[in-house]
Amino acid sequence: MRPAENIGKLIKKLHTAASAELDKKVYSEISKALAEDKKSAAVGPSVWRIIMKSKLTKLAAPAVVIVAVLIGVNRFGGSIDVASVALGNVLERIEQSQAFTYRMKMTMTGVMMPGTPSGKRVMDGTVVISNSYGMKMEMTMTDANTGREEMTQQMYVLPDQKVMFMVMPEQKKYTRMEFDDDLLARMKKQNNDPREMVKQIMNCRYTELGRSVIDGVEVEGFRTTDTSFSGGAIEDVNVTLWVDVEQWLPVRTEMDFKMNEQMEMSGVVYDYQWNVQVGASEFEPVIPEDYTAFPTDGMKMPSITEEAAVEGLKFFAEIVGQYPKKLNLINLMQEFSAIKDSEHPTEAALKLREEMKQMQKEENIEKAVDMMRPVQSLGMFYMTLLQDRKDPAYYGDSVLPGDADRVLMRWKISDDQYRVIFGDLTAETVSAQQLAELEKQPGE
C-alpha cells in the first residue's frame, strides 16, 4: 500500500466525540430557531398558503393533472365506432401481452394555480403494467428551470385490493388511498395503458401519417387532434402514435395538450417492452419500517357520482360564492384557489380560514385535502360525462346559486331522457322536450 494511503487510513481513525456541553449549546440554538418558526406559524398562514406550500399539495397538484390526463386521455373508451384495420391489428397485438413496461416523460408548463409562479416541470416515469397484478409507476419530478429534483415517488395501483399506494422516499412517507368501485373500474382500464390509447385514437378522427423510421425501426404514424380524444376536457389535443410495421406494436407516443389558457403539457411515451416477466412481489409496495403515513393515509379518492358532483358544486358555491365557470379539472382547481386573492371572501371562506388558523399543521393538510376532494369529484364526474358522450352541458358562468328555475348542468341518461341539476342543486329527470323548454333563453 502506498504511504499516502496508509497515512489516510491512520488519519481516518482519528476520533473525538463532541462533548455533552457542545450538544447542549447547539441544541439550545436549534430549539430557539424552531421556537421562532413555531411562533411565526402561530401567526397563522392563510389556508391558501398552507394549501400552496404543503408538500402534499405540491405532490397533489401535479398528481391531479396526471390523474386528469390518465382518466381523460386514456380512459377506457366505449365501443369503437371507426373501423381501422391497421389500428385494430395494433390493439389485438397489445392485448396479447400480459405484462409490459414503458417509460414516459411529461413536461408541464405554465401556472398551475393562481398566485403560484409560472413554472416548467418535467416528470420522468417508468411504468409496469400487469393484467394479473396491477400497475407500478416510479416517477421523478424536476423543476426544468433550475434542474432541481423536486420529488420522487412510487405509485402502486392494486386493483384486487382496490387501493393505491404512493411512497415518497425523500420524506420517508407513504399514503394509501382507497378507490370506490366506479373509479376502480376506470383505473383498471387506464394508467397510460397503450391499449386505451389505441382505442381512444380509434374513437376519434385521425389521420394516417404514413411511414417513418424511429431508432432504426420502420414505423407507421397515426395522429389525432380531435378534442373528443379527451372528451373535451383538454382544449387542444395533438397525439401521435407510432407503431412498428413489422410487429404492429407501439414504439412511441407523442402528446401535446393545451389544458387551458395557463397551462400546457407535452409528453412522450417510449421504450415499450412487451411480454415482460413480472412477479407478484414487484407490485407489493415497499414501505420501510421508518416511513410514516401522511395524515391522509387511508383517504378515499374522489368519487365520480352525481351525488359527489352535487356536493362539489355546493361546497364550491359556499366557499367561492358562485358556481365554477368551467368544470375542466385544471380550471376548477385554478378557480377555486383564486379565492385567496378575493377582496370579498364569503363568510364560509372566512370561517374556514379561522378554523385552519386554530389547527396544527398536520390537521391543516388533512383539511386541505378533504376540501379539495369534492371539487375534484365534480371535475372528474363532468369529464366522464364528456367522455361517455352523454351530451353534457354546464352553465355555471350564468347560473347563480339558488336559481331554482335554471339548468346548471345536464346530461343524457337515455335516448329521450336527461338528468338535470338546477341552480338550487336539486336534480330531476326530464324528457328531451322538457329540457328544451328549460334551456330556452328568455325571449326565445
Added chain:
Amino acid sequence: MFGTGKQKDNLVLEDRLLIRKFNHGNRQVLGRVYEKYKDDLVTLAVALLFDKNTAEDAVHDVFVSFIKSCGKLRVTESLKGYLATCVANSARNKMKVLERHHSVGLDEVAPISAESNSPDLSAMFAEQSQSMAYALRQLPYQQREVILLHLYTGLKFRTIAKSQGESINTIQGRWRYGLAKLRSLLNSEVEK
C-alpha cells in the same frame, strides 16, 4: 470519519435530502445534520487546533451561523464538505486571533494546547491515534489543514484552493510538504 463505499452513497443521498430541506428553510433537519456530523467536525477542529475547548467553540460558531442561514443560504455541494470547510475557516480565524496576540505567522503559531495547559493528546484522541495526532501537531498549520481537509474530510484540492482563495499549486505544494513530513515522522507505521 465521513463514510466510505456503499455507506457513502447512502450518506450522499441523505445529504441531498437534508440540503434540499435546509435550502427550503426546514429547520427540523438541523438536529439531524448536527448529530450526523458533530463528531467528525469536532475531530477535524481538534486535529487543527489541538485544544478541545477552542475546537468546540469553532464548531459551535459554525452551527450557529448554519442555523441562522437556514432557508437563506443555498448549499449546492456536499453538506459534509460545506460544514468541514466552515469549521476549517472558523479554526483558522481562531488561530489568526492567536497569531495577532503573539505577532507571529500562522505557521509559527504553536498548537493552542501547547500554551494553554489544556488536556494532552491522550485526552483528545484514542491510543491508536496518538502517534498520528503527535505527527500532525508537528506540521505547520497550513500543511496540517490541507492534509486533514483532503484525507480526513475527502475534499478535493480544487475545492480547498477555492475555499482558501489560494492557487491549486499552492495547496498541492502544502500537501506534498505536509505528506513528506508526516511520512518521515510516522516512518515505521506508514511502512507497515
